[in-house]
Amino acid sequence: xxxxxxxxxxxxxxxxxxxxxxxxxxxxxxxxxxxxxxxxxxxxxxxxxxxxxxxxxxxxxxxxxxxxxxxxxxxxxxxxxxxxxxxxxxxxxxxxxxxxxxxxxxxxxxxxxxxxxxxxxxxxxxxxxxxxxxxxxxxxxxxxxxxxxxxxxxxxxxxxxxxxxxxxxxxxxxxxxxxxxxxxxxxxxxxxxxxxxxxxxxxxxxxxxxxxxxxxxxxxxxxxxxxxxxxxxxxxxxxxxxxxxxxxxxxxxxxxxxxxxxxxxxxxxxxxxxxxxxxxxxxxxxxxxxxxxxxxxxxxxxxxxxxxxxxxxxxxxxxxxxxxxxxxxxxxxxxxxxxxxxxxxxxxxxxxxxxxxxxxxxxxxxxxxxxx
Amino acid sequence: xxxxxxxxxxxxxxxxxxxxxxxxxxxxxxxxxxxxxxxxxxxxxxxxxxxxxxxxxxxxxxxxxxxxxxxxxxxxxxxxxxxxxxxxxxxxxxxxxxxxxxxxxxxxxxxxxxxxxxxxxxxxxxxxxxxxxxxxxxxxxxxxxxxxxxxxxxxxxxxxxxxxxxxxxxxxxxxxxxxxxxxxxxxxxxxxxxxxxxxxxxxxxxxxxxxxxxxxxxxxxxxxxxxxxxxxxxxxxxxxxxxxxxxxxxxxxxxxxxxxxxxxxxxxxxxxxxxxxxxxxxxxxxxxxxxxxxxxxxxxxxxxxxxxxxxxxxxxxxxxxxxxxxxxxxxxxxxxxxxxxxxxxxxxxxxxxxxxxxxxxxxxxxxxxxxx
Numbered sequence: 041x042x043x044x045x046x047x048x049x050x051x052x053x054x055x056x057x058x059x060x061x062x063x064x065x066x067x068x069x070x071x072x073x074x075x076x077x078x079x080x081x082x083x084x085x086x087x088x089x090x091x092x093x094x095x096x097x098x099x100x101x102x103x104x105x106x107x108x109x110x111x112x113x114x115x116x117x118x119x120x121x122x123x124x125x126x127x128x129x130x131x132x133x134x135x136x137x138x139x140x141x142x143x144x145x146x147x148x149x150x151x152x153x154x155x156x157x158x159x160x161x162x163x164x165x166x167x168x169x170x171x172x173x174x175x176x177x178x179x180x181x182x183x184x185x186x187x188x189x190x191x192x193x194x195x196x197x198x199x200x201x202x203x204x205x206x207x208x209x210x211x212x213x214x215x216x217x218x219x220x221x222x223x224x225x226x227x228x229x230x231x232x233x234x235x236x237x238x239x240x241x242x243x244x245x246x247x248x249x250x251x252x253x254x255x256x257x258x259x260x261x262x263x264x265x266x267x268x269x270x271x272x273x274x275x276x277x278x279x280x281x282x283x284x285x286x287x288x289x290x291x292x293x294x295x296x297x298x299x300x301x302x303x304x305x306x307x308x309x310x311x312x313x314x315x316x317x318x319x320x321x322x323x324x325x326x327x328x329x330x331x332x333x334x335x336x337x338x339x340x341x342x343x344x345x346x347x348x349x350x351x352x353x354x355x356x357x358x359x360x361x362x363x364x365x366x367x368x369x370x371x372x373x374x375x376x377x378x379x380x381x382x383x384x385x386x387x388x389x390x391x392x393x394x395x396x397x398x399x400x401x402x403x404x405x406x407x408x409x410x411x412x
Numbered sequence: 413x414x415x416x417x418x419x420x421x422x423x424x425x426x427x428x429x430x431x432x433x434x435x436x437x438x439x440x441x442x443x444x445x446x447x448x449x450x451x452x453x454x455x456x457x458x459x460x461x462x463x464x465x466x467x468x469x470x471x472x473x474x475x476x477x478x479x480x481x482x483x484x485x486x487x488x489x490x491x492x493x494x495x496x497x498x499x500x501x502x503x504x505x506x507x508x509x510x511x512x513x514x515x516x517x518x519x520x521x522x523x524x525x526x527x528x529x530x531x532x533x534x535x536x537x538x539x540x541x542x543x544x545x546x547x548x549x550x551x552x553x554x555x556x557x558x559x560x561x562x563x564x565x566x567x568x569x570x571x572x573x574x575x576x577x578x579x580x581x582x583x584x585x586x587x588x589x590x591x592x593x594x595x596x597x598x599x600x601x602x603x604x605x606x607x608x609x610x611x612x613x614x615x616x617x618x619x620x621x622x623x624x625x626x627x628x629x630x631x632x633x634x635x636x637x638x639x640x641x642x643x644x645x646x647x648x649x650x651x652x653x654x655x656x657x658x659x660x661x662x663x664x665x666x667x668x669x670x671x672x673x674x675x676x677x678x679x680x681x682x683x684x685x686x687x688x689x690x691x692x693x694x695x696x697x698x699x700x701x702x703x704x705x706x707x708x709x710x711x712x713x714x715x716x717x718x719x720x721x722x723x724x725x726x727x728x729x730x731x732x733x734x735x736x737x738x739x740x741x742x743x744x745x746x747x748x749x750x751x752x753x754x755x756x757x758x759x760x761x762x763x764x765x766x767x768x769x770x771x772x773x774x775x776x777x778x779x780x781x782x783x784x
Contacts (some may be wrong), residue, residue, distance in 0.1 A: 253463070
C-alpha cells in the first residue's frame, strides 16, 4: 500500500460493500438477520455517529432505529444506505414493530459483546417470537482490514496528534502541573481540528510515569522528571493514539539507558511487524529485545492493539494473541518500561500493515527530547 | 441542608456504611452475595477508580479483583475496606477462585445493567456451581442520595466548570471555530483542576445550537449567532454538568424572546423542584411554562437527570418518571427550546435537593450575555 499523504476529502463510499459482506456472514451462520447494538459497528455500516441506535440487517432490509434528537443528523449521515425509523419512546418498541413488519424472519443474531444482560432479557421476553443466537465479531472482523479511505482518516488523526504535540512541547516547563500540560495539549488538539478525545489524556510525570494506566493529576513537574504523554485525536470518527516520553531538564544516564531500550524496541517492532504474522510474534519482536536488555519484568502490558473507529479494537499484539494480523490493519506499537517509584517510558506509534510492509502514520521524532 | 461553600478536603469515609446498606439489600433479596461489574458502583463502595475490576460483596467478605496495572493505585485507594486480588490473566479466572474459597455461597446476584451477554454466558457456564439472579439498581438506589461529602465534591466540580466558563467567554470572538472555543474552554477546565471531561463538550453555534445532541464542529461562529456550551468538570470522580447559551454580537428580539422563556423555565424549575416530588412533576414545572409560552413542541427532551460519579444517573426528571425524587439527590435542571435551522437555547444548572428546598450548585449568571 502506498500512503498518499495529501489530504483526501473524497473517499469511496464502501458502506454497501460492507453490508454485503455482513449479509454473506449472516447466511454462512444460518441467520435470517442481525440486530446490531454496537455503536461503532453501526457507524461502520451506515455512517450514523449518534449515541443511540439499533440496526437491523437482513438480506433484504437495512433499518436504523434512533430517537428524535438525531432526526436531522441521521438523514444527513445515513442517506439512502438504510431506512430510518425515529422512535419517540423506546428504541426497543421500534425494534419489535420493524421486525414484525418483515417477512420470513425466524432466527436472528445479536451481538453478545454489545448487549447488556438487561437488554438480552428484552430479546427473549418481548422478542420471544424470534429465535435469538449470540454472535461474536461479525462486524469487528470486517473492521480489522482498513480500506484506503479509513487509513487516510487515521493518518489525518495522526497528523492532528503529532502537530498538537509539536505545539505543546515548547510550552512545557517544570513547575507546571500535569493537568495544565494536559490543558495545553488538548487545546492544541482542538486547534488542529480534533473532533474529540478518543480516551482520557495521560500526562504523567516523575514517578507517576511508571503507572501504565495513570491519568493526569495535579502533580507539579520537577526538573529531571520523565514526562509521559499518551493521547489521541479523532477525525471523522477515526482515532489516533500516540505516546511520547521526554525529560524536563537534562536526562540522567539511567534515564537515557532505559529510554534507548524502549526506543529501539519501538523501532524494531514498527519496522518488523507484518501482515500474516501472529499478534504474539509481533509482540515478541519488542519483548525479546527488552528482555535481553534486562528489563523484561518491567514491560508488563502487551505491545499494541488495533485502532480505527474505536481506540481499542482488533487485532491484538500480545503474548496471548494467536491470530494472524490481517493486511490493512492499523495497530499501535507501544513498548514500555516501568520502574515503580522511579519512572517509566513508553513510545507509541500507529502503523498500517500494508502488503509490502508496515508504514508508520505518526511522524514524530523518537530521539530523547530534553525540554527547557 | 446548609451548603458550606468553603473547600472541604476531609470527608467522612462512608464506605463501610454503604457496604452495610448493600448487604442489607442482599439479605432482603435472599442473595448470599453480589458480583459487581459496574465501575461507578465499585468506586462508590470501595474508592477504586481504575477501569478494570470485579467486586464480590457478601455478609462476610468484600473482595476486589483487578489487574497488575492497578497494583500500586488499588492499595492506596481501597485501603482496608476490601481484600484485593491482583490477577495476571483474566479477572473472571480470579472470580472463580475467590468465590470457590468462600463458604456457604449458593445464590449470587449480578448486575443486569452492567453485564454484557458475553459475560453472562461466563457466569452460567464457568460459574455453573452457583445460581445466578439478575439484580437491578441495588447500588444505584443508594447512590441517589448524596451525603455531604459527595455534595461538596459536586459543588467543587461545579465551581471548576463555572470558573472555566468565566475565563472562556472573554476570549470568544466571531470567526473562531466551535472546536477552537472547545479548546479554550477545556484548557480552562484543566487549569481550574478538572481531572477529566465527564462527556464530550458541546460547543454549538448558529443553527447547530438547535441540535440537542451536537458535539463541536469546525463551523466558524458568525456575528449574531447563538453559542451554546454544554460541558462539565470532574473532581475526585464527581461530575458537574453546565450549559449556558450566549449571543456573539447583539441579540435579536426573537433571540431574546426565546432566551427569556428558557431562562424563566430554568429559574422556576430550579427554585420549585423538591425532594418527594415525582420526576414528572419536576419536569412539568418547566414544561408547562414553555408550553404556555407557545414553544412546547420545541422542548423535545426531558428536564434533567441525576449527577454524581456518573454524569447521567438516577433519578430522572422526565414526563415518564413516576418515582419520587429522594432528599439529597443532585440533579440537572436543563430546559431548552430548539428551532430547527434557526438555533436553540439551553440553560442548565446543577441543584441539590435539600430537606428545606433546592440549592443551586452552579453559580453563574443566567441573564442573556452578548459577547464582543
